[in-house]
Amino acid sequence: MLETVQGARIGRGQAGARRGALSIAWRTVRRTPLGALGLLLILVLVFIGVFAPLIAPYEVNEFAGLPNEAPNGTFWFGTDKFGQDLFSRVVFGARISLQVSFLSVIGGTAVGLLVGSFSGYKGGWFDTVIQRAVDTLIAFPALILLLMIVRLMEPSLRNVIITIAIVIIPGVARVVRGAALAERNNQYIEAATALGATDGRILLRHIIPNMLPLAIVISTTLLGTAILAEASLSFLGLGIPPPNPSWGADINAARNSFPINIAQAFFPGLAITLTVLGFNLLGDGLRDVLDPRLRGS
Amino acid sequence: MLTYAIRRVVMALMILWFISVVVFILMRLMPGDPALLQQGISATPEMIERVNRELGLNNPIPVQYVDWLWGVLRLDLGRSVLSQQSVTDEFLVRFPVSFQLMALTLLWTVILGIPFGIVSAMRRNKWPDYVVRLTAIVALAIPSFWIATLVLILPQQQWGYAPRLDGAVSIFENPSQNLKQFIPPSLVLAFAPMASVMRLTRSSLLEVLRTDYIRTARAKGLADRAVVFKHAMKNSVIPVVTVIGLQVAGLLGGSVIIEQIFNLNGLGQYIYRSILQKDFAVVQTLVLYTAAAVVFLNLAVDLAYGWLDPRIRYS
Numbered sequence: 001m002l003e004t005v006q007g008a009r010i011g012r013g014q015a016g017a018r019r020g021a022l023s024i025a026w027r028t029v030r031r032t033p034l035g036a037l038g039l040l041l042i043l044v045l046v047f048i049g050v051f052a053p054l055i056a057p058y059e060v061n062e063f064a065g066l067p068n069e070a071p072n073g074t075f076w077f078g079t080d081k082f083g084q085d086l087f088s089r090v091v092f093g094a095r096i097s098l099q100v101s102f103l104s105v106i107g108g109t110a111v112g113l114l115v116g117s118f119s120g121y122k123g124g125w126f127d128t129v130i131q132r133a134v135d136t137l138i139a140f141p142a143l144i145l146l147l148m149i150v151r152l153m154e155p156s157l158r159n160v161i162i163t164i165a166i167v168i169i170p171g172v173a174r175v176v177r178g179a180a181l182a183e184r185n186n187q188y189i190e191a192a193t194a195l196g197a198t199d200g201r202i203l204l205r206h207i208i209p210n211m212l213p214l215a216i217v218i219s220t221t222l223l224g225t226a227i228l229a230e231a232s233l234s235f236l237g238l239g240i241p242p243p244n245p246s247w248g249a250d251i252n253a254a255r256n257s258f259p260i261n262i263a264q265a266f267f268p269g270l271a272i273t274l275t276v277l278g279f280n281l282l283g284d285g286l287r288d289v290l291d292p293r294l295r296g297s
Numbered sequence: 298m299l300t301y302a303i304r305r306v307v308m309a310l311m312i313l314w315f316i317s318v319v320v321f322i323l324m325r326l327m328p329g330d331p332a333l334l335q336q337g338i339s340a341t342p343e344m345i346e347r348v349n350r351e352l353g354l355n356n357p358i359p360v361q362y363v364d365w366l367w368g369v370l371r372l373d374l375g376r377s378v379l380s381q382q383s384v385t386d387e388f389l390v391r392f393p394v395s396f397q398l399m400a401l402t403l404l405w406t407v408i409l410g411i412p413f414g415i416v417s418a419m420r421r422n423k424w425p426d427y428v429v430r431l432t433a434i435v436a437l438a439i440p441s442f443w444i445a446t447l448v449l450i451l452p453q454q455q456w457g458y459a460p461r462l463d464g465a466v467s468i469f470e471n472p473s474q475n476l477k478q479f480i481p482p483s484l485v486l487a488f489a490p491m492a493s494v495m496r497l498t499r500s501s502l503l504e505v506l507r508t509d510y511i512r513t514a515r516a517k518g519l520a521d522r523a524v525v526f527k528h529a530m531k532n533s534v535i536p537v538v539t540v541i542g543l544q545v546a547g548l549l550g551g552s553v554i555i556e557q558i559f560n561l562n563g564l565g566q567y568i569y570r571s572i573l574q575k576d577f578a579v580v581q582t583l584v585l586y587t588a589a590a591v592v593f594l595n596l597a598v599d600l601a602y603g604w605l606d607p608r609i610r611y612s
Contacts, residue, residue: 034434135308136315139588139595143550147572148323148580228440232554235442236569248442255446255558260454262447269443277438 028289035285041278049095056088060245068261078263080253086264089245090271096244097275100157101226104164109219111165112172117207119173120180122199130173137170146229147238155241164229168222175218176211183210213290220286224279231272247272301603309596316588317369321362324577369582377571378578387567388583394465395552395563397475401483402490402548406541410491411534414498419525421503429495436492441551445485445558464562482559486551490544497540502533535605542598546591 029036048055061084069079077086119130137145146167153159183189184207192202233239234248242249247268254265349355356364368375374384417429468475505511506529514524552565560566564583571579 132311132315135312136319139312139316139546139592140584141546141550141553141587141591143553144568144572144584144587147553147569148320148584151572151575152323152326224438231440232442235440236554236557238573248440251443251446255450260450262450262454265443265446265450269440269447272440272443273435273438276440277435280434280438 028285032285032288034281035288038278038281038283038285041274042282045094045275045278046098048091049098052092052095056085056091058085058088060084060089060092061243062088068257068259071263077267078261080250080261080264081257086250086267089250090247090267093245093247093250093268093271094275096157096240096246097227097230097272100161100164100230100240101223101279104161104226104230105168105219105222107161108165108168109172109215109222112169113176113208113211113215115169116173116176117180117203117211120177121184121203121207123181127177131177134170134174137167138174142167142229143232146233147236150233150238155238157240157244160230160233160239163233164226167229168226172215172218172222176215179211179214180207183207217283217287217290220279221283224276224283227272227275227279298603302600305596305599309592312592313585313589316592317366317585318362320581320584320588321365324581325358327575327577365581369585374582375578377576379574379576384579384582387579388564391562391564391567393467394561395556395565397465397468397479398483398486398552398556398561398563399545399548401479402486403541403545405484405487406490406494406544409487410494411498411537414495414537415502415525415530417495417499418502418506419521426499429499433492433495436488439488441485441488442554442558444488445482445555448481448485449558464560478559478561482555482561486548486555489551490541490548493540493544494537498533498537501536502529505529505533535602539598539602542594545594549587549591 063083065075065079065083065085067079067081067083069075069083071078075085075087077090080086080089115130119127146163149166150160150163153162189202189206192206197205230239231246231248231251234246235252237249237252239248240246250268251265254261257264354361365375372385374388376383377387413429413432417426420426465478466474502525506525511524511529514528519527549565552563553569554565555561556563556566557569564587568580568583568587570576571583
């Protein structure tokens, strides 16, 4: 009885798919309105980041006006102590922040996915070694680990990306390993083995593809974490070096400006909050749609 | 229970040993010659040679590692490469500051996070629930250093009031001054953990409320309040305790930024400054102790959890 009901539901789902992508999108929006709001926020930010040179009225490091101007008609967010337009800096900052977060999360998740899948599927001494390494890295407070690794290298955009990617790996590897361990016990894996599939083939064709939805869900939330990590590093003066604009560095500059210029701290921080909020909402929404197993966790 | 406890303790010690190796290697990889940093650019080769000998930097790396670890085990924290000051003395001054900051932060996390989580679950899908959930989602997205910066500079701009930022005063010497210094940073630091605890209390309580024994309690006519506080609370609070334990690692990281902003002379600020100055002797020891605190706290939480809920031990 139950199977018929489920069968009917699947049948309806396929019919829905035939009605086109638009109706799927609409149903997803109806199911997770907050997730859709997150997606909207992110799309707006990506748009701002991509078209930053067209949107920003001034160059990032252009001395556009008087120092420390309050927000007004010309300078929407005011100016900093050098007279640089803060609106333009926040707009270009979106480009840098998104670049750092996407690249570091893609890199970190990819490595974590490979290591975790292999570790969970193969087990044995490799699994033991990897798990102890993961335990070790997770025991460090993340920010302290970030600071130590970033200090090993010259300050640059690329090195900040590498550092954040490294710090992301252990968490992803742990979650994926758990899921791969469960996946390994499925009968279809046994069937594939019986048909003579090699370990490499099973990993590439079965385990890793089945871990992908999970990895996508984790990485969406990690994008927000990466934004915060970059902003924290830049706030502490160890992130992206000038002349690149960075939201975190601008907030730090506001702290030491004289006279106090609250707009210089307020707007970059608002940008960080909205970006992280967007990624978190989108991550929650994706979790509900893609991976019901994680719901409520 | 005993075998479970022994297994967990052995694992914790192993992790600590790994951590010591990782920290030691990371610090040796860091570019820059400590002796040169200490003596300045005008140092002669003889001076550098002398400093290297004093610091034991001419010894083979494994010997240096064993010397360091032996010192750490005897609670001898060594000396700063730069200032030559004893790390132990510095630690004893700074530890109470960080401890108080952490304790207050955890206090806010518990007394605000858990009650609001309960309210949210009891009024599910009513406006109190929406308010709590929205607050939690937003609080998780706000960078603590942004709020901290605004908290410091807003009164300065509006009323010309600048709080004193000249290091922490002991609570025993001047309690009101001490609380003025610690309450704002601890509230700021509590933002994110409070939000996690709210969300988790809500989902955990909702899960318990769906179980059979709660339905039985309801069926025999107990009021909502009695069902939640007498029956559901005990079981739903267990995962929350674990997560509070896990939050501490994040808080130690967050305290690095917050102590720096509010100029509280705690361990976070010490670690940050030492990383900036590449003072490896200080960093490797402090980071090891920090990680040890995290590992043992999680161990304690796990053991408590296994004791409270025997099902955990066998998984």
